[in-house]
Amino acid sequence: MANALTSADVVANEACHLAHGFGSLATGSLRASGFFECFRPLSHMDAFLSALQLRHPTLLTSFPVGSATSGQAIRAYKVRSGGRPSQAQAASTLYVQATQHAREWIAAATAVYVIAALLDTTGSTGLPFDVVVVPVVNVDGYTATWTTDQRYRRKNRRDVDLNRNWPNPFWSTAASVQRDSDTYPGTHALSEMETSTLAAYLNSTQSQLLAVVDVHSYAGMVLHPYADTRTAPPPVMRALASAVASAMGSNYSSGQRLDDQVLVGTFRDYGWRTLRKPSLTIEIAGTDFVVPASTIRHQGNEVVAGLYALAKGIAAGP
Numbered sequence: 001m002a003n004a005l006t007s008a009d010v011v012a013n014e015a016c017h018l019a020h021g022f023g024s025l026a027t028g029s030l031r032a033s034g035f036f037e038c039f040r041p042l043s044h045m046d047a048f049l050s051a052l053q054l055r056h057p058t059l060l061t062s063f064p065v066g067s068a069t070s071g072q073a074i075r076a077y078k079v080r081s082g083g084r085p086s087q088a089q090a091a092s093t094l095y096v097q098a099t100q101h102a103r104e105w106i107a108a109a110t111a112v113y114v115i116a117a118l119l120d121t122t123g124s125t126g127l128p129f130d131v132v133v134v135p136v137v138n139v140d141g142y143t144a145t146w147t148t149d150q151r152y153r154r155k156n157r158r159d160v161d162l163n164r165n166w167p168n169p170f171w172s173t174a175a176s177v178q179r180d181s182d183t184y185p186g187t188h189a190l191s192e193m194e195t196s197t198l199a200a201y202l203n204s205t206q207s208q209l210l211a212v213v214d215v216h217s218y219a220g221m222v223l224h225p226y227a228d229t230r231t232a233p234p235p236v237m238r239a240l241a242s243a244v245a246s247a248m249g250s251n252y253s254s255g256q257r258l259d260d261q262v263l264v265g266t267f268r269d270y271g272w273r274t275l276r277k278p279s280l281t282i283e284i285a286g287t288d289f290v291v292p293a294s295t296i297r298h299q300g301n302e303v304v305a306g307l308y309a310l311a312k313g314i315a316a317g318p
Helices: 008-019 042-055 105-121 139-147 193-204 235-248 267-273 293-316
Strands: 060-067 073-079 093-098 130-134 209-223 253-255 279-285
Touching (some): 042 073
Antiparallel strands (some): 060 073, 073 130
């Protein structure tokens, strides 16, 4: 419930919750659910996705992939394939995570929308491999944006930017960043519960992964490695990023870095260097971290189109 500390955005969305329940949960119409009329706190996401599991137990499963400083679980949702990968293709899972930065509500909503869209199309035009989606990585920070006056909070409960906390060969260059900075990377790589527990999960499933995607807002870009150096990645990564951006529409472009910034400790570099998988960041297009809930479906459809383009590129091979 809203209190004296919560933002106007929270108040508006809580009013929206009263007007819009979840509605029909029938396959084929999940994207039309009232859930997507509003931005939702974690409790609503858990309830909605739990309801989808009950309706579609053979297609959707849920499991913890990590935990936060508070002890809150970081949950993943696995949508089973509508087809099957070839026997020659041992890897069978696309991994998608969102909301490393707490204020990026549209990233969280879009991640849930991806799950709904995949369930709506599984068995017909669904992807030929499984998709694991983590809607909210920064569960403590995201909760704080709903329950305090910190709607624009970026970091986790310990004031660490999770997207600067991943293992990186240039870690020492980030040591001078102070704790009060929005990009404070922590004391060392994987110093945070969120990143260390997620890394353990990803390392344990590395052989099953086809590619990894990290969803953010609001630059309107599809970014490929490397963020931490001006060394260009192999052409295949540039080609995948370009194909995804093209599929997402005219509001998107592809590239190596935002505004030519050199960033140390990002997830996309970890995905490419450590996991050795194609690794992209999708920056949802926009003009602010606070956006109307009416944009959820549009942005969700753009991200879904991008994921299908990524799948097509992976299937085509190098």
